[in-house]
Amino acid sequence: xxxxxxxxxxxxxxxxxxxxxxxxxxxxxxxxxxxxxxxxxxxxxxxxxxxxxxxxxxxxxxxxxxxxxxxxxxxxxxxxxxxxxxxxxxxxxxxxxxxxxxxxxxxxxxxxxxxxxxxxxxxxxxxxxxxxxxxxxxxxxxxxxxxxxxxxxxxxxxxxxxxxxxxxxxxxxxxxxxxxxxxxxxxxxxxxxxxxxxxxxxxxxxxxxxxxxxxxxxxxxxxxxxxxxxxxxxxxxxx
Numbered sequence: 001x002x003x004x005x006x007x008x009x010x011x012x013x014x015x016x017x018x019x020x021x022x023x024x025x026x027x028x029x030x031x032x033x034x035x036x037x038x039x040x041x042x043x044x045x046x047x048x049x050x051x052x053x054x055x056x057x058x059x060x061x062x063x064x065x066x067x068x069x070x071x072x073x074x075x076x077x078x079x080x081x082x083x084x085x086x087x088x089x090x091x092x093x094x095x096x097x098x099x100x101x102x103x104x105x106x107x108x109x110x111x112x113x114x115x116x117x118x119x120x121x122x123x124x125x126x127x128x129x130x131x132x133x134x135x136x137x138x139x140x141x142x143x144x145x146x147x148x149x150x151x152x153x154x155x156x157x158x159x160x161x162x163x164x165x166x167x168x169x170x171x172x173x174x175x176x177x178x179x180x181x182x183x184x185x186x187x188x189x190x191x192x193x194x195x196x197x198x199x200x201x202x203x204x205x206x207x208x209x210x211x212x213x214x215x216x217x218x219x220x221x222x223x224x225x226x227x228x229x230x231x232x233x234x235x236x237x238x239x
Contacts (some may be wrong), residue, residue, distance in 0.1 A: 030113045065195040070103035075104025075107045077206040084207035106212035111228040119180040123171035126183045128159035145174040160218040193232035
């Protein structure tokens with residue numbers, strides 16, 4: 001939304017939109033922008049709706065109205081518990097149980113046993129977090145940086161850089177290896193396969209019911225990440 005120059009959707013609009021989609025997928029005719037419309041084909045049953053949410057109010061809204069929530073607000077046990085409590089508060093207001101709601105934790109992932117590589121791949125995203133209003137979140141884990149709104153020479157921006165190596169080089173002006181690894185510990189899944197397996201298990205035990213695993217780079221395929229999950233990580237959860 002920010003990249004397109006649009007304002008984020010307000011929560012009241014999101015609530016209305018979810019209700020509209022539910023009615024459409026149930027086969028109803030609905031009014032939208034002075035027009036009546038309906039779907040010619042439906043799935044024959046309720047369509048699960050997942051709400052992407054990171055802030056506390058959006059998490060609570062997801063607990064009220066959604067079948068699941070996809071969040072990128074952290075992967076540590078403490079953060080997952082905090083996220084779950086927010087969703088549960090919204091669910092309670094609507095007379096719902098958390099058993100009805102899936103908590104999907106999204107995280108950037110990179111499998112490596114090299115600490116320097118781990119720190120380097122995270123650095124552009126630390127800068128991007130500060131740029132898009134996440135400075136308080138960063139300060140909560142001991143990271144206090146003040147990068148400019150845009151970093152020259154990085155296309156299109158730090159979190160979607162076409163040249164991730166160049167973005168990592170640029171990010172080093174504000175982010176040390178220690179700060180990058182601190183960020184990774186709280187919000188990402190970066191380390192050896194055994195480390196990733198342990199983090200996923202602990203997040204699951206804290207209340208995460210599924211995971212949305214993302215590759216850091218926007219302009220390359222996640223081939224190495226897929227191979228690591230296929231060979232080492234998914235088999236650990238086979239039972």
